[in-house]
Amino acid sequence: MNGFDGMWGALAEVGRDRHTGGYRRDAWSEPDLALREWFAEEADRRGLSRYEDRNGNQWAWWGDPSAAPGVVTGSHLDSVRDGGAFDGPLGVVSAFAAVDELRARGVTTPPRPIGVVCFSDEEGARFGVPCVGSRLLTGVLDPARAAGLTDDAGDTLAEVLRRAGRDPSGLGRDDETLRRIGVFVELHVEQGRGLVETGAPVGVASAIWPHGRWRLDFAGRADHAGTTALADRDDPMLPYARAVLAAREIAERRGAVATFGRVRVAPGSANAIPSLVRAWLDARAPEEETVRGLVAELSAACPAEVVCESWTPVVEFDAVLRDRVAAVAGGLRGRFTGEPEILPGNVAEPSRAGGDWTEGRRDTPGGAPVLPTGAGHDAGVLAGAGVPSAMLFVRNPTGVSHSPEEFAEREDCHSGVTALTAVLEDLCGLLV
Numbered sequence: 001m002n003g004f005d006g007m008w009g010a011l012a013e014v015g016r017d018r019h020t021g022g023y024r025r026d027a028w029s030e031p032d033l034a035l036r037e038w039f040a041e042e043a044d045r046r047g048l049s050r051y052e053d054r055n056g057n058q059w060a061w062w063g064d065p066s067a068a069p070g071v072v073t074g075s076h077l078d079s080v081r082d083g084g085a086f087d088g089p090l091g092v093v094s095a096f097a098a099v100d101e102l103r104a105r106g107v108t109t110p111p112r113p114i115g116v117v118c119f120s121d122e123e124g125a126r127f128g129v130p131c132v133g134s135r136l137l138t139g140v141l142d143p144a145r146a147a148g149l150t151d152d153a154g155d156t157l158a159e160v161l162r163r164a165g166r167d168p169s170g171l172g173r174d175d176e177t178l179r180r181i182g183v184f185v186e187l188h189v190e191q192g193r194g195l196v197e198t199g200a201p202v203g204v205a206s207a208i209w210p211h212g213r214w215r216l217d218f219a220g221r222a223d224h225a226g227t228t229a230l231a232d233r234d235d236p237m238l239p240y241a242r243a244v245l246a247a248r249e250i251a252e253r254r255g256a257v258a259t260f261g262r263v264r265v266a267p268g269s270a271n272a273i274p275s276l277v278r279a280w281l282d283a284r285a286p287e288e289e290t291v292r293g294l295v296a297e298l299s300a301a302c303p304a305e306v307v308c309e310s311w312t313p314v315v316e317f318d319a320v321l322r323d324r325v326a327a328v329a330g331g332l333r334g335r336f337t338g339e340p341e342i343l344p345g346n347v348a349e350p351s352r353a354g355g356d357w358t359e360g361r362r363d364t365p366g367g368a369p370v371l372p373t374g375a376g377h378d379a380g381v382l383a384g385a386g387v388p389s390a391m392l393f394v395r396n397p398t399g400v401s402h403s404p405e406e407f408a409e410r411e412d413c414h415s416g417v418t419a420l421t422a423v424l425e426d427l428c429g430l431l432v
């Protein structure tokens with residue numbers, strides 16, 4: 001469909017680990033640079049005007065964004081380590097495919113400029129802070145702090161950027177670029193099973209749970225694993241292990257989720273008692289107080305130095321935009337199944353929208369399902385900065401994400417492109 005399958009195929013092997021089958025697309029790594037090249041080529045192939053902003057985000061414009069704020073869509077191309085194929089690339093590939101679809105329908109000049117964006121370092125796999133590109137763009141992340149972030153090799157982001165031929169002195173809030181975004185729509189693979197339960201291939205985000213990352217340092221004393229009596233040891237692995245179990249128990253009790261997904265042990269020898277265990281906690285819940293309460297309780301219960309590395313408040317997407325997007329996306333159900341096309345004026349009629357679309361959660365009658373997510377996104381960062389933003393989710397049959405198992409049916413991906421195309425069309429007409 002409109003080049004979707006070809007683009008998807010072209011990305012399949014970039015940064016793929018032969019052993020795990022997962023993707024390793026750390027920001028500014030070789031695979032990431034190859035993906036940036038790919039983005040530039042796709043933009044050039046379509047004659048879009050492209051540039052990379054001061055924070056490493058890539059933009060491709062159809063129409064002149066300096067003339068009027070545009071309708072922007074896109075996502076990111078980096079991945080978590082051993083991540084899946086869909087988280088991020090689905091939104092970027094669908095964005096280009098939607099441009100193709102609009103052109104195939106005869107649109108030669110969109111009523112509003114349309115932008116395709118690839119945000120830099122969304123996952124934070126390398127430097128530990130997520131959404132670096134969009135946070136710098138909106139001024140949420142301090143540029144000096146960003147420049148000083150270090151990767152596992154001890155290299156700072158500033159050094160890594162210089163090596164990639166970029167200038168780190170330009171990092172920071174970018175009003176000129178921000179002004180060009182009239183509205184942002186990010187299409188993303190769903191990272192749960194909400195849509196499976198509604199029977200719909202495409203849904204719309206209502207909110208992003210508040211979430212954060214905390215670094216916990218458990219200090220001890222390095223010693224010999226064979227000659228040191230148990231009673232003489234100061235082994236930080238023990239309080240760390242207790243903290244892992246405590247986080248799970250507290251999260252269950254408070255209705256939150258908590259994960260230790262990354263840990264570094266020094267000196268890191270199998271035959272040495274550790275001198276330091278450094279672990280990262282990711283915690284999320286529907287309400288901010290719940291997350292903060294969880295971290296406070298865990299901090300009080302374990303002998304560790306706890307440092308908050310990132311915090312994202314709850315994001316409620318703009319309700320009017322959300323309902324509009326849900327109506328437009330949902331109204332296309334007829335096209336997906338070969339049923340009679342539903343006219344725009346009738347999208348709010350459940351009886352016209354097909355039986356299975358009236359089930360599950362519908363904030364807009366007849367519209368696509370509207371559901372919250374526990375995952376952070378660039379759309380959330382932009383929404384938090386006051387940019388009208390919305391998200392489309394494409395059904396994920398197992399709900400698994402951040403794993404090689406992450407999946408969406410090709411037909412559902414195409415439905416996502418169809419929905420995104422309609423939403424772009426609609427928003428181009430709406431903006432004044």
Ligand SMILES: [Zn+2]
Pocket residue numbers: 076087088122188377
């Ligand atoms: Zn993502």
